[in-house]
Amino acid sequence: MPFPCPPAGAVVVAFVSQKRAETDDGYAEAAAAMEALAARQPGYLGFVAARGADGVGIALSFWQDDAAARAWRDQPDHSRIREQGRLIWYDRYALSVAAVERSYTWERPAE
Amino acid sequence: MPFPCPPAGAVVVAFVSQKRAETDDGYAEAAAAMEALAARQPGYLGFVAARGADGVGIALSFWQDDAAARAWRDQPDHSRIREQGRLIWYDRYALSVAAVERSYTWERPAE
Numbered sequence: 304m305p306f307p308c309p310p311a312g313a314v315v316v317a318f319v320s321q322k323r324a325e326t327d328d329g330y331a332e333a334a335a336a337m338e339a340l341a342a343r344q345p346g347y348l349g350f351v352a353a354r355g356a357d358g359v360g361i362a363l364s365f366w367q368d369d370a371a372a373r374a375w376r377d378q379p380d381h382s383r384i385r386e387q388g389r390l391i392w393y394d395r396y397a398l399s400v401a402a403v404e405r406s407y408t409w410e411r412p413a414e
Numbered sequence: 415m416p417f418p419c420p421p422a423g424a425v426v427v428a429f430v431s432q433k434r435a436e437t438d439d440g441y442a443e444a445a446a447a448m449e450a451l452a453a454r455q456p457g458y459l460g461f462v463a464a465r466g467a468d469g470v471g472i473a474l475s476f477w478q479d480d481a482a483a484r485a486w487r488d489q490p491d492h493s494r495i496r497e498q499g500r501l502i503w504y505d506r507y508a509l510s511v512a513a514v515e516r517s518y519t520w521e522r523p524a525e
Contacts, residue, residue, distance in 0.1 A: 306508035397417035401512035
């Protein structure tokens, strides 16, 4: 899957989180379900995520505009799963919403 | 280290990359050196990164304004190491520059 390359004017939501060491109950399933659900929302432009062995993860979701990003925030299943995150999965997180000014991609030329 | 929580008006640079499977030559050292160098630049507000077992990594750097983000892009050691990235370390990457509109953090209350 190509990495998202959102146009100027798109909105990026950057979610940085620290997983708790002691638990993984249902996390992978919930994350996959949320990714699939996000992709069906109006104004969805893309998603990419990474989590390292230290438990720090970053997820980027890209949206056509701020209204689409807010609608995803307020989506009931998404709100419910965020509550699960605070109850069970995360020690801490930070979230930034930002307006894309420019994007680039690069790919290794075929050898 | 607390996660960055940049104010409105800050600039976030989101770098998404796919590491090549076959090589790790000097990558960890270069990444650590760049993180330390970024932290000494004017207008630096913070940095966080994660890379999963599939080789997909996301690095977020936060800057006071667009001028600071561009100055970091043009920093000679940083430019040189980006060239190394294209020659050696990455199969592909995407980069977005975005203006922060709002940020939140959450931390698990002490039990």
